[in-house]
Amino acid sequence: MSFIRIERDRYHVVKGLLSGAESAFTPFPLSILEETIDGIVYVDNQDHPQCAAVMSSDFIGGRLIGHAVNKAFNEGFISTMRDHFFVNGSANDFRLFWSTASESWDEIIFRVFGYRVFCVSRTQFEFDRHVFESLGLVGNDEGMFRMDAAMLQSYEPLRREIEGLWGSIEKYLQHDVGWVAFSSDGQGIGLCHAAFIGGGLAELSIHVNKSARGQGFGFQLARNFIRDCLNRGVIPNWTCDTQNVPSFRMAQKLGFKENKKYNLFSSIYTPILHEPSRT
Numbered sequence: 001m002s003f004i005r006i007e008r009d010r011y012h013v014v015k016g017l018l019s020g021a022e023s024a025f026t027p028f029p030l031s032i033l034e035e036t037i038d039g040i041v042y043v044d045n046q047d048h049p050q051c052a053a054v055m056s057s058d059f060i061g062g063r064l065i066g067h068a069v070n071k072a073f074n075e076g077f078i079s080t081m082r083d084h085f086f087v088n089g090s091a092n093d094f095r096l097f098w099s100t101a102s103e104s105w106d107e108i109i110f111r112v113f114g115y116r117v118f119c120v121s122r123t124q125f126e127f128d129r130h131v132f133e134s135l136g137l138v139g140n141d142e143g144m145f146r147m148d149a150a151m152l153q154s155y156e157p158l159r160r161e162i163e164g165l166w167g168s169i170e171k172y173l174q175h176d177v178g179w180v181a182f183s184s185d186g187q188g189i190g191l192c193h194a195a196f197i198g199g200g201l202a203e204l205s206i207h208v209n210k211s212a213r214g215q216g217f218g219f220q221l222a223r224n225f226i227r228d229c230l231n232r233g234v235i236p237n238w239t240c241d242t243q244n245v246p247s248f249r250m251a252q253k254l255g256f257k258e259n260k261k262y263n264l265f266s267s268i269y270t271p272i273l274h275e276p277s278r279t
Contacts, residue, residue, distance in 0.1 A: 002044045002081040003076020014041060014052045017065050018199075022101045024124040024260035027132035027237050029054040029063040030198025036175060037166055037196065042080075053077055059084045061097045068104040081112045096267040101260075108267045121242040121263045125256035127235055132226060132255030144224060147178040147193060150258055155180070155188060165195055176202065179224045181217050194229075202229050203236040 006013075011033045018026050032039030035146055038057045043049035044066075051066030051073055052195065059081065068074050080240045085094050098109065145151065152169045158180070159169065166172040178193025189210035198205070204225060208218040229236045238256045240247035241264075248258075 002046070002070055002072035003042055003080070004043050004046055005040065006046055008035060011035070012043060013047065013049055014043060014054065014065065015206070017049065017052060021260070022065055024101050024262040025063070025099055025122065025203075025237075025239050027196040027201045027203040028061065028099070029065065029196045030201070031196040032056070033222060034198050036198055037171070042073075042077070044070045048095050050132050055098075055138075060095050062099075064098065064100045064102075064105045064108070067102050068108050074108050077108060078112050085112075094267060096265065098264070098265045099262055102261045103263065106263070113265070113267075117265045117267055122239050122262050122264045123242045123258055124260040124262060125238040125240075126259040127232065127238070128255045128257055130255075132230075135223070135255075141220070141224065143183065144179055144181045144220065146228075147173075147180055147191075149173060151180065158188070158191060161192070177228055179228075181208075181221055183212070190217045190221055192218075192225040194225075196237060197234065200233075200235055202234045203237045203239070219250060219253065222250065226254060240266075 015030065015033050018029065031037045032041065032054050040057060040059075042053040042055075044051050049066075051064070051068070051070055053062060053064055055062030064077075079097065094116075099122070100106075101108075107135050109117065109119075147158070149169060152162055152172075162169055162172050166175075176194040176199050178191060180188060181190040183189050188209075189212040190206075192204065192206040194202040195205040204220055204222065206222050206225075208221070226236045238251045238254075239262075240251065242261065
């Protein structure tokens with residue numbers, strides 16, 4: 001058998017695989033391997049793995065690591081995913097966000113999900129602190145607030161998102177402080193927070209309502225969040241769809257430089273959403 005679920009005390013053997021081309025979009029798999037969030041890990045070999053599947057406990061988000069050259073591992077992955085989504089679950093109603101840095105996994109993903117998923121090219125950026133700090137003092141914070149427990153409990157859409165990513169508000173607040181922007185009438189118009197934290201990197205997630213875009217809210221939210229990351233000794237991480245020109249421009253303005261590419265397999269096709277953190 002070469003599709004083996006490993007226990008947490010063996011997670012360290014997988015971390016060594018996340019180098020070179022595989023170093024693209026590491027906050028998500030490392031958040032599981034470092035046990036920041038709960039997850040499940042499968043490998044082809046318990047002691048010296050060459051490939052791995054690192055996934056959330058609900059199988060929705062995952063990362064395939066290495067190359068799809070181990071037939072037994074590939075068949076084990078296909079069987080496990082089919083059983084979860086098409087036997088225990090509904091074939092017509094599911095969410096999926098799986099990433100890969102090797103195109104050898106494309107066929108394996110499509111063997112499981114076929115036409116139900118899209119493959120989107122994503123770009124990984126590298127943060128340049130000197131460029132960010134050259135922006136000077138943080139600008140106007142009017143209407144912007146740090147997330148706290150009271151805010152998350154009262155703002156239901158945000159609470160659901162945080163609980164879906166982190167498992168609980170309490171766990172999230174142990175690791176991250178995000179920012180929310182409100183309009184003058186008290187309506188939430190934007191937010192920026194960490195979707196995942198792993199390997200000393202915080203994956204930046206940012207969203208601004210369509211009605212409020214083009215007014216600098218997204219830039220200011222991201223700027224506040226990045227400043228907090230640096231104060232905590234965490235490096236901000238930015239990824240986005242390769243076709244997302246507005247996200248590219250904002251990333252570069254904030255001190256991020258284009259670095260690597262990887263693939264995202266998603267059940268939702270939204271190539272121009274300004275949401276860098278989609279897994």
